[in-house]
Amino acid sequence: MKTSFFQMNARAVVCAVACGVIPFAASAQTYTFKIGAGRIDPRATSGDLEGTLPTGFAGAPLVPLPAGNHLEVMPKSTLLFSIERSFDDHWSAELVLGVPPTHDVKLRVSDSVKSGAANAALVKAALGADAFTNPAKTAAAITASGGAANYVSMRVADNVNKYDGVTVARVKQAAPTLFLNYKFLDASSALRPYVGVGINYTNFKVTSTQAGNDLYTDGPVRISSTDSIGLAFQVGGTYKFDKNWSASAGWTTAAVKNNVTIRTNTSEQTLTYRFHPSVFSLMMGYSY
Incomplete structure (x- = not known):
């Protein structure tokens, strides 16, 4: 399997954080736990659906799919949480997790x-x-x-x-993301902006709805999807109420790609997503 330049850079970020190649000051190590809400806008419309489609007509049971049909993943809110370890007054590593949301997937004919x-x-x-x-x-x-x-x-x-505009499938996605963050301004400042770069892993589980099954008219629909590994970026700000409590707001995105295969008893369709989701978050944090 070929390793892309994109994947090598993502792995380098993980190694830099995990192996401690950046000279952080050990005396400043603290942990911050955060929990809050996130709004995920996938901004994900697939490439053309390709393959064949059952017709329900014995004279020509399958036909090639015409060009231009897409599947669009819809926005969803979820619960987010993270753990952040500060290495000194400016640098930290943060693992961002969340309750895996389930997005509606709509057909656009x-x-x-x-x-x-x-x-x-x-x-x-x-x-x-x-x-x-x-x-x-x-x-x-x-x-x-x-x-x-x-x-x-x-x-x-x-x-x-x-079925144009109808929810024909649902996708549940888990997307843990590891960031290396840099916080601006002095550690004594109440409000501190930050930026972070890291690596995202996204696992997709896709299931057909009843409408999706009815659309194909050819037995149960089986959908498989590849996972994605890509670079991620975040920017935001943290406001400290005291030495322990804080609030943060941020925006996160990542490079995500996955391939989807849809199979029925007699037909098969494929499509590809390449997208950069927007995740807006508002979280409360406790440091010790």
Whole structure:
């Protein structure tokens, strides 16, 4: 397996923190525990869904997916917590965790699907709402569609278009992130801004909803997803009320990539996500 420059830099950050290659002052070591709320905006819309799609029609059981269909991951709030170890007045290492949130995943259909559904609506207006589902009307629907190829295309578009904007899957993600932080200003300052760079690991567990199963009309839907390792960055500020208690607000992002495979009894689709989520946090901390 090839190791990218991106992954080597991420590992270097971990080694620098874990092995103590940076000369921190041991006399200033303290721990801070934080807990609070986080709002996660994945900003994750997949690349095109690729592969085949079941049609529910015996004459052509599978068709290639048209270009332009995507899956979008929706924002979610969750409980965050972290443990931070200060090495001196400016440098610290922080492990950020949280209760794994479950995000809705919505289908965004292509313009070609919408156009095909509009054409299918004309056929249904002439033959009835069940023109593409009633076997007794198949011959008439093929004729009205302008041939078998058009019939299959319209049939698929009519079905898929029903799920535009619908939650067809849910993804549960756990994303522990290790940061090396630098705090600005003097240690006696009540308000101190900080920046951090680190490494993020994200594990995805994706499941289909009932709508997702209905969309494919081909038995249970099975979804697998790869995990992601990438660089992370955070910026924020901490306000100390006294020597123990503090409040912090921050923004975090990371480079995340994963590949998703969707399988039914007869079909398979693949897609890729490359995204940089935004995580806004507000936390209370206790130091000792």
